[in-house]
Amino acid sequence: MIRFLYLTDTHIRGTSPANRLDHFPDTLKRKLNEAVDLANQFKVDAVLHGGDVFDVPSPSPSVVGEFLSIFTRLNCPLYGIIGNHDVFAHNPQTLDRTMLGLANRLGIIRIIHPGERIYVEKEGTRVQLTGQHFHVDLDRRDPTLDYCITKENADIAIHMVHGMLMDRRFIEGVAHTIIDQIVGTEADMTLCGHNHLGFRDTERDGKIFLNPGGFVRLSNHPAEMARRPQMVLIEIENAKLKYRKIPLQSAPKGDEVLDRSKGEEAIYREQKLNAIVDEIKQAGQFQYANIHDIIEQLANREGITAPVRDLVMDKIAQAQERLEASES
Ligand SMILES: [Mn+2]
Numbered sequence: 001m002i003r004f005l006y007l008t009d010t011h012i013r014g015t016s017p018a019n020r021l022d023h024f025p026d027t028l029k030r031k032l033n034e035a036v037d038l039a040n041q042f043k044v045d046a047v048l049h050g051g052d053v054f055d056v057p058s059p060s061p062s063v064v065g066e067f068l069s070i071f072t073r074l075n076c077p078l079y080g081i082i083g084n085h086d087v088f089a090h091n092p093q094t095l096d097r098t099m100l101g102l103a104n105r106l107g108i109i110r111i112i113h114p115g116e117r118i119y120v121e122k123e124g125t126r127v128q129l130t131g132q133h134f135h136v137d138l139d140r141r142d143p144t145l146d147y148c149i150t151k152e153n154a155d156i157a158i159h160m161v162h163g164m165l166m167d168r169r170f171i172e173g174v175a176h177t178i179i180d181q182i183v184g185t186e187a188d189m190t191l192c193g194h195n196h197l198g199f200r201d202t203e204r205d206g207k208i209f210l211n212p213g214g215f216v217r218l219s220n221h222p223a224e225m226a227r228r229p230q231m232v233l234i235e236i237e238n239a240k241l242k243y244r245k246i247p248l249q250s251a252p253k254g255d256e257v258l259d260r261s262k263g264e265e266a267i268y269r270e271q272k273l274n275a276i277v278d279e280i281k282q283a284g285q286f287q288y289a290n291i292h293d294i295i296e297q298l299a300n301r302e303g304i305t306a307p308v309r310d311l312v313m314d315k316i317a318q319a320q321e322r323l324e325a326s327e328s
Contacts, residue, residue: 008050008193009214014063050193051083051162057098082133089317128154139175148185155239159187225254
């Protein structure tokens with residue numbers, strides 16, 4: 001039997017987010033240790049990570065050291081894809097300047113790049129692993145380019161994407177892809193991250209689409225309060241794929257770690273912010289409201305070519321990198 005353990009959005013960081021009542025890094029260490037123990041206990045053939053390994057591209061060496069030493073206890077390879085939080089300015093080309101890039105070079109995490117196929121073979125069954133990192137055009141361009149893969153010389157194909165895949169239509173103005181658009185994929189299983197709340201397990205034409213939700217809860221959104229972070233154990237035997245969700249035992253209850261009182265304030269702030277964003281949108285006729293989205297929209301509207309747009313994105317990445325360096 002070939003076994004994989006899938007988890008996503010670990011957002012490793014050395015500090016606690018504003019809404020957390022606990023010491024977030026300590027809780028996260030316990031959870032990651034549980035995941036590693038489970039992987040070793042089940043003798044999985046690989047652990048798969050859906051991206052956003054780190055919360056910021058370059059946390060301090062002490063934080064990186066503490067957390068990566070948990071991963072080095074694994075008795076199997078750790079394969080991952082790049083999330084938007086792992087890299088500067090959400091740009092995967094900055095990987096080599098990030099701590100995820102360092103972990104990749106040291107072989108602690110093996111990053112799967114688009115177009116690359118990794119094979120795991122055992123007892124006559126051959127599994128193909130592919131991955132699609134986050135990038136600025138994801139969920140905006142033809143989704144089949146990022147979500148649909150072909151199965152080459154394998155019994156089972158598993159594809160990981162750090163993108164906004166949903167089981168149904170989502171809020172207008174938030175770039176996303178729905179499963180209906182990508183049912184043509186040859187992946188027997190598509191594993192997503194990015195959306196920390198996940199979506200309902202979906203099966204179409206015998207293909208499985210999963211996002212178990214983030215490994216951590218960063219916000220005190222009511223849905224985050226209610227959910228227990230979980231992983232997915234995947235088992236493949238005689239070219240048949242099965243899976244089950246494994247809730248994290250060491251994850252505290254939402255109301256123990258998430259501050260609800262700040263929730264009301266946060267909701268109020270969010271409403272105010274949304275109102276401002278609405279005004280900006282109306283004034284500028286921009287559909288989205290973060291810096292990358294605005295550049296994207298500007299580029300489209302003004303007929304700016306992709307290389308120029310990418311150059312601007314790169315400059316912003318460098319500026320963010322300098323800013324982060326001066327802060328730490
Ligand atoms: Mn994330």
